[in-house]
Amino acid sequence: MGGDQEEDFDALYRQTCLPVYRFLRRRLPEEQARDALGEVYLTAWRRRDRLWREAPVPWLYGIARLVLRNGVRADARSQRLREALREAANVPTHTSGAGEDAVERMRAAQVLAGRAERDREVLMLIAWEGMEIPAAARVMGCSPATFSVRLHRARKRLEQALREEEPTARLTGPWVRWGRQT
Template identity: 40%
Template sequence: MDDSEAQLTALYKGHYRSVLSYVLLRAEQQTAEEIASETFLIAWRKLDRVPEPPLPWLLGVARNLVRTQRRSLSRRQTLVERLAEIAPAADVAEQVAERQAALNVLADLSERDAEAVLLASWYGLGPDEAAKIAGCSARTFNVRLYRARRRLADALDLTRLTFQEQS
């Protein structure tokens, strides 16, 4: 085992429980475990810059990851609610069913897909503007958006077919 692996192992063994405990106060079990793991992944990447003592720095990283995750969930939920408002239905029962189907489909989209749809459809940004926010080229963003819209449409079509078969 090289020196950096030994450093990370010692850091992990010494502070994982503290980081996980901190995150568990702010997130569900599975999410907390993912954020704690990601915290140590970031520590691994920046191992030469981790200050002494490392715990305050690790908790700061975890805090930022929790905030990022919350913002992402909030944006996704806002998109789901907006799309649910836009889709008119013939009657209340049909509207409730379609709204729930839209919520389920959007919740199943990856964060990257939801972001692409959100930036283009909700905020009405062009490829250049959206690409800057997404951290990629305009061409890459266009491909992401195309694929995200296709996945969304396919999932909605499949949901509609399932709903019609049950009726």
């Protein structure tokens, strides 16, 4: 890797980072825009042999659009996982505040993290990756029937773990904290 390539890329970055950041910022919150900017230039570095030297900003905007699209897909997968976890555990979906949703997501993620590796993998293939049972069975190296049994058992164990993790008392006032008076 020659020093000239790095210097050229540094110059490209200095010339284009502000318009690319603004492009991203119009579409994302500040922190996410900064993260996406890094991904854009990482991708640009990897594809520098295809760089449009005469018009780099449109080329970088194209990369930014791909980064944004990947982010949308990741958000959709995350939403499907949350819904699948709720469904698997028979957790009712109700409208709640952002704080309650965050606590519920953290609780579900924590319970899922505590599951055995095989249970996590089975649940994630279906919920996160959105695979059908035959494809997921191929990934796990078993028959669809065996995979279905594993999935059923993993869901039951997850449901039980979520029930066991359910807090026994709810916050009812500023003086009560999870069942203890302060």
